[in-house]
Amino acid sequence: MPSSNTDVAVETSDLRKTYGSEVALDGVSLTIPIGTVYGFLGPNGAGKTTTMRLLTGLSNPTSGTRRICGVDVEDRRAIAPLIGYLPETPPLYEEFTAREQLEYVADLRDIPGEDASERIEHYLQEFDLHDDADRRIEDYSKGMKQKTAFIQCVLHDPEVLFLDEPTSGLDPRAARRIRESIVDLAEEGTTVFLSTHVLPVVEAVADEIGVLYNGQLVAEGTPAELRSRAETAESGSLEDAFLAVTSEDTVATSTDRV
Numbered sequence: 001m002p003s004s005n006t007d008v009a010v011e012t013s014d015l016r017k018t019y020g021s022e023v024a025l026d027g028v029s030l031t032i033p034i035g036t037v038y039g040f041l042g043p044n045g046a047g048k049t050t051t052m053r054l055l056t057g058l059s060n061p062t063s064g065t066r067r068i069c070g071v072d073v074e075d076r077r078a079i080a081p082l083i084g085y086l087p088e089t090p091p092l093y094e095e096f097t098a099r100e101q102l103e104y105v106a107d108l109r110d111i112p113g114e115d116a117s118e119r120i121e122h123y124l125q126e127f128d129l130h131d132d133a134d135r136r137i138e139d140y141s142k143g144m145k146q147k148t149a150f151i152q153c154v155l156h157d158p159e160v161l162f163l164d165e166p167t168s169g170l171d172p173r174a175a176r177r178i179r180e181s182i183v184d185l186a187e188e189g190t191t192v193f194l195s196t197h198v199l200p201v202v203e204a205v206a207d208e209i210g211v212l213y214n215g216q217l218v219a220e221g222t223p224a225e226l227r228s229r230a231e232t233a234e235s236g237s238l239e240d241a242f243l244a245v246t247s248e249d250t251v252a253t254s255t256d257r258v
């Protein structure tokens with residue numbers, strides 16, 4: 001049953017995921033309004049990928065609820081058109097050309113032919129891939145592969161876009177292209193859930209930040225709010241704030257709205 005709150009893109013309540021005795025996610029509750037760029041920060045092993053897999057229906061929670069635009073993620077068929085997901089290792093058919101890969105995804109997504117061609121051309125131009133679009137993906141650089149993967153998850157114009165470390169390993173130009181696209185998509189109303197441990201990336205694009213540590217959401221706020229938390233530190237940077245809220249000594253027992 002859809003949630004009554006139609007302004008909310010991502011909503012979880014007490015989401016938990018355990019693997020045997022390992023607690024990967026320990027009761028995470030999120031409410032992310034439509035159109036937000038939500039920076040999901042956390043050190044290695046904090047549970048970021050686990051959260052994204054739960055939110056995209058690739059994995060089931062041990063307990064708790066999750067909704068995307070009011071739709072229960074359990075309803076995989078209803079969820080699929082609403083979301084785009086760029087995992088850390090994106091699925092691409094290496095033997096395809098980028099154009100073939102994107103046409104294939106457009107087909108899977110039931111994007112009508114003319115629409116699909118227009119969107120594919122638009123994105124190939126936007127990401128400087130047009131001249132290489134008919135080369136096989138196996139011959140692409142990491143950045144070219146990542147840009148192709150980014151295009152394939154936005155091609156169907158999802159309501160909510162999940163990005164796992166989207167700029168990792170990219171050169172500054174490619175990373176900037178992705179950051180600019182995130183901002184453009186958000187301006188058009190797309191909600192972007194961006195997981196990373198690269199602080200300058202979230203600082204540049206995020207409206208709101210959630211910090212995950214040991215499977216718990218330990219702080220939430222705007223970048224400025226989180227920075228002000230570190231104001232006693234010399235630079236008062238987001239990095240200071242991040243280190244402060246993810247230190248064993250200072251972790252709060254419940255989410256700290258700063």
Ligand SMILES: Nc1ncnc2c1ncn2[C@@H]1O[C@H](COP(=O)(O)OP(=O)(O)OP(=O)(O)O)[C@@H](O)[C@H]1O
Nearest residue numbers: 019022023024042043044045046047048049050051
């Ligand atoms: N399939 C699995 N089986 C067992 N444990 C798992 C599995 N997937 C994740 N975990 C554990 O859950 C915890 C959270 O992992 P997760 O990959 O979500 O972290 P992360 O924040 O994405 O880390 P990173 O930044 O390194 O990618 C880790 O302790 C990890 O070992």
